[in-house]
Amino acid sequence: MNDFEKSNFKTELDSMTFSPNFEDETLKLLSEKKKMHKTGKIIKISSAVAVIAIIMSVSAFALPKLLTSRQVAERLKMTEIGELFESENASIEQTINNGNLILTLHSAVHGKELVNINGIDVEEDRDYFVVSVFSKDGKEFDMSKNEIHFTPLVKGYKVHEVNVCSLGTSISIIQENGVLYYLINTDTLKPFADREVYLAAYDGMMPFGLIVSNDDGSFGYEKNYDGVKAIFTLPSDYFN
Amino acid sequence: MIKLEPEIAVKMYSSDMLRAAYTILGTKSDSEDAVQDAFLKLLSKKPSFRDMEHAKAWLLRVTINISKSMLRYRNSHYGGETDCNTAAEDYFEEKNESVLSAVMKLPQDFRTVVFLYYYEEYSTSEIADILHCPVSTVTTRLSRARKTLKTILEGELRNE
Numbered sequence: 001m002n003d004f005e006k007s008n009f010k011t012e013l014d015s016m017t018f019s020p021n022f023e024d025e026t027l028k029l030l031s032e033k034k035k036m037h038k039t040g041k042i043i044k045i046s047s048a049v050a051v052i053a054i055i056m057s058v059s060a061f062a063l064p065k066l067l068t069s070r071q072v073a074e075r076l077k078m079t080e081i082g083e084l085f086e087s088e089n090a091s092i093e094q095t096i097n098n099g100n101l102i103l104t105l106h107s108a109v110h111g112k113e114l115v116n117i118n119g120i121d122v123e124e125d126r127d128y129f130v131v132s133v134f135s136k137d138g139k140e141f142d143m144s145k146n147e148i149h150f151t152p153l154v155k156g157y158k159v160h161e162v163n164v165c166s167l168g169t170s171i172s173i174i175q176e177n178g179v180l181y182y183l184i185n186t187d188t189l190k191p192f193a194d195r196e197v198y199l200a201a202y203d204g205m206m207p208f209g210l211i212v213s214n215d216d217g218s219f220g221y222e223k224n225y226d227g228v229k230a231i232f233t234l235p236s237d238y239f240n
Numbered sequence: 241m242i243k244l245e246p247e248i249a250v251k252m253y254s255s256d257m258l259r260a261a262y263t264i265l266g267t268k269s270d271s272e273d274a275v276q277d278a279f280l281k282l283l284s285k286k287p288s289f290r291d292m293e294h295a296k297a298w299l300l301r302v303t304i305n306i307s308k309s310m311l312r313y314r315n316s317h318y319g320g321e322t323d324c325n326t327a328a329e330d331y332f333e334e335k336n337e338s339v340l341s342a343v344m345k346l347p348q349d350f351r352t353v354v355f356l357y358y359y360e361e362y363s364t365s366e367i368a369d370i371l372h373c374p375v376s377t378v379t380t381r382l383s384r385a386r387k388t389l390k391t392i393l394e395g396e397l398r399n400e
Contacts, residue, residue, distance in 0.1 A: 001354075001386060001389055005389075005393065006358050008339040008340075009340060009343060010358070012339060012340035013259050013262075016258075016262065016268075018272055019268070019272055022254065022258070022272055023250055023251065023254055025276075026275075026276050027250055029276060029280070030246050030250070030280070033280060033283055033284075034283065097273070
């Protein structure tokens with residue numbers, strides 16, 4: 001690069017503009033984080049006030065007050081599952097910023113359910129997750145459209161092999177104060193404990209044709225798909 | 241040794257960090273996310289520095305590492321379709337800014353050393369320290385970057 005090109009390079013980079021309120025928003029974020037440190041609260045949810053620390057966001061928007069995972073289960077009349085979410089290991093708190101949406105995987109736990117098979121009650125291993133979704137503009141979701149769904153995925157298995165259908169997944173959804181809460185109830189994922197397990201969001205009833213399997217066993221979205229995109233990865237110690 | 245208050249770091253170094261992130265990620269919103277994450281790391285780790293130059297180098301290193309992680313995540317979870325080069329080229333197609341657009345066509349590792357050498361004006365040994373790699377690696381990347389840039393820029397000149 002000669003001197004002229006170097007000068008042009010610097011000038012072009014210098015002339016780039018970023019969000020005009022970037023510094024203010026960053027200072028606000030740091031201030032909120034400092035307050036949380038001072039009171040001894042960590043990012044994980046307290047019983048009274050739920051606050052998400054948005055690491056991946058710049059825009060100014062009001063953080064809604066979130067329900068705890070237990071409260072979500074109780075709203076859905078699943079009290080026993082709600083108690084499972086109180087355990088220390090249940091907390092995940094993974095947040096993904098996708099366009100106008102903020103999606104957070106709050107909790108993941110193992111549990112058991114009594115299932116009646118041929119007249120016999122059988123105890124079945126299950127996995128439960130709580131996810132919240134809200135929009136930065138604070139708009140409520142139209143529940144009649146029921147657009148955003150989730151599917152478990154396992155690295156190395158194609159979408160059509162292991163998914164929301166094959167895992168007998170049921171999903172209960174509520175909305176409160178403009179936040180959608182999903183309680184996802186699926187077949188136990190323990191058989192896949194030696195692999196990376198994901199929870200993926202998508203727009204539509206079925207994930208096929210929207211989520212694609214990459215050559216290395218991981219997942220992405222179809223080229224022309226412009227719906228919700230968020231793939232949570234379960235912590236590696238989830239099955240310990 | 242000094243401790244750098246994050247609020248001061250935001251005022252002093254946001255601009256450099258945003259540009260460092262941009263040369264890797266190619267989009268402004270992702271760059272802003274990466275830089276915010278870097279400041280959060282400064283807040284949580286509270287490192288001590290020899291002087292302000294050391295602090296700046298640390299922040300740039302963290303920004304670069306976060307940006308690389310974001311790029312890997314983006315490429316693996318979105319099927320590689322949101323490639324930095326594509327995003328940057330879309331931006332510069334309208335702007336017709338040839339040198340920066342040429343740099344953004346380089347592989348990510350080359351872009352980083354070009355940024356640190358030509359924009360931040362670090363020496364190769366300082367760059368090696370920031371990137372935690374041998375000086376010879378920095379020198380090789382710079383040399384290859386220059387050759388590739390020359391080809392790209394000569395090609396653009398012929399097209400004008």
